[in-house]
Amino acid sequence: MRVVRGLLALGAAALAQALLSRYVPVAARFCDLFTIMVVYYGLTCPPSAAMAMGTGAGLVEDSLVGSILGMNGFKKTLIGYLVGTIGSLFMLNQAIPRFGILFAATVFDPLAEWGLSVAMGRSFAFPGTLPLLQRGLGNGVLGLLFFWVASRLP
Amino acid sequence: MAHLLTERKPYLLLLILLTFNLGLMSSRIRSASERSLLEEGILGLGSPFLKAAGWIGQAVSGTWHAYVGLRGVERENRRLRERIDALALQAHEAEEARQELGRLRELLDLRAGVPFDSVPARVIARGVDGSARVVTLDRGGREGVRINHPVITPRGVVGRIIEAATAASKVQTILDPNSGVAGLIQRTRVQGMIVGDGDRGCRMEYVSELANIEVGDVVVTSGLDQIYPKGYTLGMVAAIGEGEGLTKIVEIRPEVDFRRLEEVLVLLKREGPPERTAP
Numbered sequence: 150m151r152v153v154r155g156l157l158a159l160g161a162a163a164l165a166q167a168l169l170s171r172y173v174p175v176a177a178r179f180c181d182l183f184t185i186m187v188v189y190y191g192l193t194c195p196p197s198a199a200m201a202m203g204t205g206a207g208l209v210e211d212s213l214v215g216s217i218l219g220m221n222g223f224k225k226t227l228i229g230y231l232v233g234t235i236g237s238l239f240m241l242n243q244a245i246p247r248f249g250i251l252f253a254a255t256v257f258d259p260l261a262e263w264g265l266s267v268a269m270g271r272s273f274a275f276p277g278t279l280p281l282l283q284r285g286l287g288n289g290v291l292g293l294l295f296f297w298v299a300s301r302l303p
Numbered sequence: 304m305a306h307l308l309t310e311r312k313p314y315l316l317l318l319i320l321l322t323f324n325l326g327l328m329s330s331r332i333r334s335a336s337e338r339s340l341l342e343e344g345i346l347g348l349g350s351p352f353l354k355a356a357g358w359i360g361q362a363v364s365g366t367w368h369a370y371v372g373l374r375g376v377e378r379e380n381r382r383l384r385e386r387i388d389a390l391a392l393q394a395h396e397a398e399e400a401r402q403e404l405g406r407l408r409e410l411l412d413l414r415a416g417v418p419f420d421s422v423p424a425r426v427i428a429r430g431v432d433g434s435a436r437v438v439t440l441d442r443g444g445r446e447g448v449r450i451n452h453p454v455i456t457p458r459g460v461v462g463r464i465i466e467a468a469t470a471a472s473k474v475q476t477i478l479d480p481n482s483g484v485a486g487l488i489q490r491t492r493v494q495g496m497i498v499g500d501g502d503r504g505c506r507m508e509y510v511s512e513l514a515n516i517e518v519g520d521v522v523v524t525s526g527l528d529q530i531y532p533k534g535y536t537l538g539m540v541a542a543i544g545e546g547e548g549l550t551k552i553v554e555i556r557p558e559v560d561f562r563r564l565e566e567v568l569v570l571l572k573r574e575g576p577p578e579r580t581a582p
Binding site (some may be wrong): 163171172196200201204207208209212217219222223230233234265269 | 321324325327352353356
């Protein structure tokens with residue numbers, strides 16, 4: 150049942166992200182629903198589930214964005230693992246810590262991509278500090294909203 | 304061994320997943336043109352979402368545009384209805400103005416043709432019984448209108464002023480039974496007195512039984528009553544009947560349509576011999 154819910158949530162996130170990037174590209178720049186999904190699973194499920202969600206979400210994002218296949222899968226798996234590990238070590242059920250984790254995961258995403266690109270000898274255009282902070286802020290706010298909605302679902 | 308696996312399960316899973324992703328990346332970089340079946344499958348994951356996003360976007364956009372369009376149509380419909388009402392009113396007013404212009408032009412032509420000072424006036428009231436025996440004009444003594452001034456239209460004689468206030472005056476039309484106009488048959492110059500006969504018209508009295516009069520003859524003013532100038536049309540002979548003694552009564556249908564009387568010309572004073580070329 151949890152797997153089905155996870156797949157449905159992943160599908161919904163993919164659809165919402167595709168809609169956003171197609172019709173509201175400005176809003177799509179400030180949020181990454183896949184990262185939010187991975188962080189949610191990392192904080193509410195065991196690390197293995199978070200990693201699985203990270204790989205799935207990353208691969209779907211790869212197929213949507215058209216980037217190198219596996220790039221986002223790698224990043225999101227790593228994020229899932231880190232958040233899942235942190236979530237199992239600390240109590241992160243309050244808004245501010247969750248916001249911090251969402252913000253950190255969002256900032257970590259391009260940093261991981263930068264590291265991978267360097268390792269593979271590929272060029273990487275860093276998004277810039279301000280857009281990255283804006284994206285972290287947007288993801289934090291939207292993630293908290295997602296946590297609030299998810300806690301009210303049956 | 305089992306315990307070790309359970310304990311290290313997250314690390315193992317992480318290792319497997321990262322290796323899997325790295326493998327995907329390296330294979331993609333190594334052979335950019337060729338894709339394995341697995342890669343094709345993973346890349347195909349996104350296409351349903353993209354298609355669904357496009358479909359949803361189009362549906363929402365179509366519905367929204369239809370809704371906005373419908374609202375626009377309703378608004379436009381209401382605006383056009385208001386416009387139609389306004390234009391209908393304008394058309395009505397324009398038609399009224401056009402007809403009034405035609406009448407006033409006729410009146411102006413008449414005014415230019417008469418050898419008297421004259422003042423155009425508008426009929427503002429009729430008799431309380433709805434008849435046209437007495438009508439009220441919007442011009443009076445201020446404009447020089449006096450009692451017994453004749454009132455005419457391009458069609459013919461209307462009557463004479465019987466009361467003249469400052470800004471209005473009353474006209475006794477030739478339909479009034481108390482009115483009398485000296486007239487003559489234009490064709491044979493037979494003279495007589497034309498008196499009103501109410502809404503039926505007028506009749507010519509004191510006409511000799513031997514007088515040569517036929518139905519259709521035009522009757523004009525003779526000028527002998529010292530009120531109406533000579534030669535203005537009164538009407539047309541409609542019927543001829545037996546009178547008292549050796550006279551006959553001639554029924555006259557007035558040329559002026561008193562039920563539609565709107566603008567008239569009041570002749571203020573006479574200058575020289577009151578002669579007018581018969582129409």
